[in-house]
Each structure stands twice: as structure tokens, then as C-alpha cells.
Amino acid sequence: MKGGFVGKEYLLSLLRSLSESFGPSGFEDAVRGIVVKEVESVADSVWVDSMGNLFALKRGRKGGASLMLTAHMDEIGFIVTHVDNRGFLRVAPIGGQSPRVIQGQRVLVRARDGSLVKGVIGSKPPHVMRPDEAKQCPEVRDVYVDVGAASAQEVERMGITVGNPVAFERGLERLNEDTVVGKAFDDRAGLAAVIGAFKAVEDQAVDVYLVATVQEEVGLRGAQVAAYKISPSAAIGVDTTIAADVPGTREGLGNEVRRRASHKGRRHPSVILWAHGQQVPEGEA
Numbered sequence: 001m002k003g004g005f006v007g008k009e010y011l012l013s014l015l016r017s018l019s020e021s022f023g024p025s026g027f028e029d030a031v032r033g034i035v036v037k038e039v040e041s042v043a044d045s046v047w048v049d050s051m052g053n054l055f056a057l058k059r060g061r062k063g064g065a066s067l068m069l070t071a072h073m074d075e076i077g078f079i080v081t082h083v084d085n086r087g088f089l090r091v092a093p094i095g096g097q098s099p100r101v102i103q104g105q106r107v108l109v110r111a112r113d114g115s116l117v118k119g120v121i122g123s124k125p126p127h128v129m130r131p132d133e134a135k136q137c138p139e140v141r142d143v144y145v146d147v148g149a150a151s152a153q154e155v156e157r158m159g160i161t162v163g164n165p166v167a168f169e170r171g172l173e174r175l176n177e178d179t180v181v182g183k184a185f186d187d188r189a190g191l192a193a194v195i196g197a198f199k200a201v202e203d204q205a206v207d208v209y210l211v212a213t214v215q216e217e218v219g220l221r222g223a224q225v226a227a228y229k230i231s232p233s234a235a236i237g238v239d240t241t242i243a244a245d246v247p248g249t250r251e252g253l254g255n256e257v258r259r260r261a262s263h264k265g266r267r268h269p270s271v272i273l274w275a276h277g278q279q280v281p282e283g284e285a
């Protein structure tokens with residue numbers, strides 16, 4: 001099968017297109033489209049299951065054993081729960097949202113026809129808050145999305161209704177040679193890494209699967225189904241964790257490798273989360 005070296009500039013442009021794509025949990029179509037385009041020319045077969053997990057296979061020389069490379073396609077976001085008379089959208093979180101960082105963020109709302117409508121997250125101005133309110137961080141239920149509409153009817157005409165997904169709008173920017181900022185690096189960075197590894201593999205003994213999963217942010221749903229379907233001999237899952245090289249964290253810890261992953265009380269002994277770095281503390285979740 002085709003393979004070979006995958007360079008930094010390729011990975012950067014892949015990360016850019018993955019990161020800038022719209023894909024809250026359950027709405028991963030655009031991201032999946034990019035992954036398919038990247039791997040279909042190098043894989044022996046590519047298929048999608050009924051949940052939306054994407055599988056690609058490069059057959060090995062010997063077969064028998066198999067390795068699964070996996071990362072999730074979805075990002076955290078919101079879902080529209082209510083449209084008020086003045087055209088403001090109320091939302092509920094998809095995945096773990098921190099209300100501290102959502103204020104003033106630009107967002108995209110996916111309308112009924114699939115088009116992406118621009119909006120911004122607003123909340124009650126501090127000038128008109130009571131002193132006790134001003135000290136508290138608003139919850140997700142306290143904020144609204146303003147899409148520029150003046151009435152519920154206008155929102156309806158824009159093709160937006162209860163149940164439509166919302167994601168942050170943020171382009172990837174390069175701060176310097178080795179540093180980028182952007183959205184959804186959890187887990188599009190992991191996805192770029194496993195796509196790069198899958199493309200690079202060639203003439204290997206074992207079957208290698210790339211599995212791009214759905215709905216991780218709402219409870220690892222896609223990965224559980226995918227792992228059972230393939231039942232690989234070994235799996236390497238790449239995901240992000242909090243940065244340990246910023247103020248307020250235990251600086252200098254480097255990246256994190258786990259023999260198994262724990263998520264919301266469940267344990268997956270067959271999965272290793274992998275990252276490279278100078279210092280790699282190893283531990284169990």
C-alpha cells in the first residue's frame with residue numbers, strides 16, 4: 001500500500017482544515033468528509049458505520065494481528081433549545097462547556113439546509129447587573145446567541161430552529177514556527193496525528209486500521225462501538241489533555257501517556273493514549 005514520509009507543512013494544513021470544520025458531537029459530517037478525502041487514496045478500504053464512525057484499512061503482509069489508530073472527530077458545542085420572541089437563541093451545551101470562556105465568542109449555527117449562520121454569544125451587561133450577580137460567572141443557560149435577527153419569525157426564515165447545532169467560529173492562526181492557536185484541537189490535533197501515521201505506514205506486517213470516531217465529548221459513544229466492531233490486537237488512541245506548560249498548572253510535566261483511559265467512570269483497558277514529549281509521566285487514569 002502507498003505510504004511514506006508525512007511532513008510538518010502537510011500536517012499543519014491538515015490540522016487547519018480539520019480544526020476549522022464544523023463538527024459538534026452528533027454532527028461530524030464535515031470532518032468525516034475531510035478524513036475520507038485524505039485516506040481513500042491510500043487505504044485498501046474505507047467505510048462508515050451506522051453511528052457515523054469512519055474506518056479505513058491498510059492490509060498487512062501477514063495479516064492475523066491488527067493495530068487500531070484512533071481519534072475522535074467531534075468537538076464540544078451547543079444545541080438550540082429555544083428561540084425567544086426577539087430572535088435570541090437559548091442553547092444547551094454539547095459536551096463539557098466552561099461558562100467562563102464562552103462569553104463574547106463568535107459561533108456558527110448550522111441551519112436546516114446545512115448552511116452555517118454567524119452569531120455571537122452574549123449575556124446580561126455588567127453595567128445593569130446587581131452587585132451579587134456581577135461577582136458570579138453566568139451559566140450556559142444564562143447566555144444567548146445573537147444571529148442578528150429581530151424576531152422569532154426572522155430566525156425561522158433563516159432556517160434555524162430548536163435542535164440545530166452550534167459551534168465556535170475560530171480560524172487557526174500560526175503564532176510562530178511551532179505554535180498555533182485555534183479551536184477544536186481536542187481532538188482534531190489527535191485526528192491529524194493518526195491520519196498522518198496511517199498515511200505514512202507502508203509494507204507493514206499487520207493490518208492497520210484508522211478509526212475516526214463520533215460522539216466522544218458526550219460519553220465515548222462512537223469509540224465503544226468501533227472497538228467492538230474491529231476488536232484489534234492493540235489500539236493507540238490519541239487525544240488531548242490540559243496543557244501543563246501554562247501558568248497555574250504543574251509546569252514542566254510534559255505530555256501524558258496512559259495505559260488505559262478512564263472517562264466518566266468507564267475504563268477501557270485496551271486503549272493507550274499516546275503523545276510524544278521530552279518528559280512522559282506514565283500512569284493509570
Ligand SMILES: [Zn+2]
Nearest residue numbers: 186187239240
Ligand atoms: Zn478529546
